[in-house]
Amino acid sequence: MRNEKKFVHKRDLLVCVIKRKSDLKLLLEAKSYRIPEKYINPIGINYIAFYFPSRIFKGGKKIEMYAKLMSYKIIKRRYLPNYESTKAGINEDYVNFTFKSIKNLKSPIANTSHMRVTFKRTEYSLLKKVSTLAQLYNVKPLEDIMNDVLSDWGKPFKREYTVKTEGGKYRLDFAILCNEGILGIECDSKKWHSSKKQSERDKIRDSFLEKKGLKLIHFKENEVIMKSRDIIEIIEKGISALGGFSAS
Incomplete structure (x- = not known):
């Protein structure tokens, strides 16, 4: 050995x-x-x-x-x-x-x-x-921290969920399937989402997806790392607005 x-x-x-x-x-x-x-x-x-x-x-x-x-x-x-x-x-x-x-x-x-x-x-x-x-401090990537938060929450969710439309494919960091649509959850690290150019791209993408019936929630870096309880409360309100969890 x-x-x-x-x-x-x-x-x-x-x-x-x-x-x-x-x-x-x-x-x-x-x-x-x-x-x-x-x-x-x-x-x-x-x-x-x-x-x-x-x-x-x-x-x-x-x-x-x-x-x-x-x-x-x-x-x-x-x-x-x-x-x-x-x-x-x-x-x-x-x-x-x-x-x-x-x-x-x-x-x-x-x-x-x-x-x-x-x-x-x-x-x-x-x-x-x-x-x-x-x-x-070797803190985990934001998506891994969010995955831990959602896993501890114990409700169904999907990671790296792909949405297919006639305009192309869009990947969400996380998604929760609800009765009246999809709740998309995005983790916005300051490194990748702080530039004006990227911010404009995010707005165009979000506007397109919301017209297709998706509801998107963005969490900033400090929220993901420091405010897990607040995150869950916001997500639960989003699920409620979309008619609760989908049975499928």
Whole structure:
């Protein structure tokens, strides 16, 4: 029998959040960043990427900087650089990371899915290859996520459903057969559906299919990833508007 090696992905990159401008100042001037130890095990971390939220930084919601870890130390909060004495928890253990230099990414990694960003580990090898946070976190393709949502829902649906008309064939991401027509479900990733040209194509296609009796529902990337309960409620309303599930 042939021996097969198991390949284990190295989750050596930690994504952290720059929550305040004072955090950014400390990072750039002291080459330092700190995290409560209860949130992260530092063993195996070699790199840290820094996420900037839009509520603090204009034009944020993206990773713009990263650094190779030089060292880390577990210390009490009161001994941290620039410790704020008015804060509670002075004896809480923190991981204090230090770096030799802070680097800018040539192409920032955008949070196009509006994901909630917390301390999370992933692979450094992906950092300079991807353009979105979902890709960096190895989130499934949208259609696979939607398939999971619909499967958990437990009602009949069809994936990659082809509609044939005199104008040609059209493929829907998902379809639900109803008594008074077909409910089509489309997953619109920002990568493929954000351009003006593609948006116009989608409108023409949708208008044609709706004239043929189909009802179409489009879900944006962030809705598919973050709002599965809302998705099902919208789909159920669409089914009801088409007379319920088809018996065939």
